[in-house]
Amino acid sequence: MGIRVGVAGASGYAGGELLRLVAGHPEFELVAATAHSQAGAPVSVVHPQLAGLDLTLGATDAATLSDADLVFLALPHGQSGALAGQLPAGVKIVDLGADFRLADAAAWTRYYGGTHHGTWTYGLPELPGQRERIAASDRVANTGCYAATITLALAPLLAAGVAAPDDVVVVASSGTSGAGRAAKANLLASEVMGDLTPYKVGAHQHVPEIKQATGATSLSMTPVLAPMPRGILATVTAKALGGDPRAALLEAYADEPFVHVLPEGAWPHTGATAGSNSCHLQVTVDVDSGRIVVVSALDNLGKGAAGQAVQCANLMSGLPETAGLSVFGVTP
Known part of the structure; x- marks a missing residue:
């Protein structure tokens, strides 16, 4: 029997x-899946791509989930806190919402409103030291999709001192x-x-999360809805302070299975990451501004x-960190 x-x-x-x-993981056993308005529906009806997965959606409550060893909370922002507090203490939880990401309660109130449930x-x-902290934790707050895309691009540059933290534009x-x-x-x-x-x-809600994760002190972000089902492409610019930004990225991700600094001249595109757990990066210095x-690019799902x-x-x-996950995309 695997991990429930x-x-x-x-x-x-x-x-x-x-x-x-x-369902495709070598060590996980799917024992419960819940929903609100669609509780009672077969999973294969709600998700036709999962035809053959013989499971019915249950009610979203602690009783339905309490027999699991590990629970993923994929709920709207603000709804994870109450449910997490009702689950048995021995159940490991990964929250895909924002409820436990921010350390600053004032930032939570400003960008989300409602009760700040704490910080996990x-x-x-891929952040320095974070892998060990996650491995030692029973409660983990998953990153936001924009935050993952931008943090992976920016954090090594600020850590290496090659980019200014007070002038970041995305x-x-x-x-x-x-x-x-x-x-x-x-x-x-x-x-x-x-x-x-x-x-x-x-005023995007991922801004305080990105600043918290990277050490940026000022970040202007313009999100754009694109006519495609999945994927994120972020262009991150910052004032240069000297040093080699490409070397900083290569050093930070030399041993990372899911983050790839592309060969010079090759630029990320969303299709190449679709269906994978990978992030593709490229860096240059603007010949006019010096920024x-x-x-x-990554798959937002x-x-x-x-x-x-x-x-x-x-x-x-x-x-193993890579268990059940693909490094490679599925384009076209």
């Missing part, structure tokens, strides 16, 4: 990707699955296709959500 796993919020896009990854170990293994495009599965007029195919739309300009420019959560769960469970 439950997935709360399994009817959403990230929840569906978690089900796919857990931050779930980005423009990042995300596929529609990043907005969740709820029916919204602005996410209809007729509205999205053939269009690029900025949103939450100057460092890093382009970062993979390394940006479900894949990252499984990577953390592997560490928490004493398993």
Whole structure:
């Protein structure tokens, strides 16, 4: 018998990707999947890509999940705190929501509102020392999708002192699955296709998370909704302080299985990371402004959500970090 796993919020896009990854994992045994309005529906009806997975969605409550050894919470922001507090103390939890990411309660109130439930170990293994902290934790707060994309591009540059922390500018495009599965007029195919739309300009909720994870002190972020189902492409620029930014990235990720600094001249694109747990990076220095420019791409449902959560769960469970995860994308 493997490690018994439950997935709360399994009817959403990230929840569906978690089900796919857990079902194919060599050491995980999927024992429970829950939903709200779709409780009682077969998983294969809600997620046709999971045909053959004989499981019915249960109610999202502690009783449904309490027999699991490990629970993934793929719930809307603000809903994980209460459920996590009701689960048995011995159950390991990875929360894909934002409830436990921020150390600053004031930042939570400003960007999310409501009750700040506290701070768990931050779930980005590639940050210095974080892999060991995750492995020693029973409660882990998974990164946000934009935060993973941008932090992986920026953190090594600030740590190496080659980029200024007080002048970071980001423009990042995300596929529609990043907005969740709820029916919204602005996410209809007729509205999205053939269009690029900025949103939450100057006030995106991932900004304090990125600053907390990287040490940036000032960060301007413009998110853009792109006409594609999944993927994030972020362009991160910062004032150069001297030194070699490419060398900083190569040194930081030399032994990382899921972060790849591409050969010079090759630039990341979202399709190459689709279906994988990988992040692709490229860096240059702008010939006119002298600013460092890093382009970062990943699958927002993979390394940006479900894949990252499984990577953390592997560490928490004493398993190989890469178990059940693909390094390679599925394009085309």
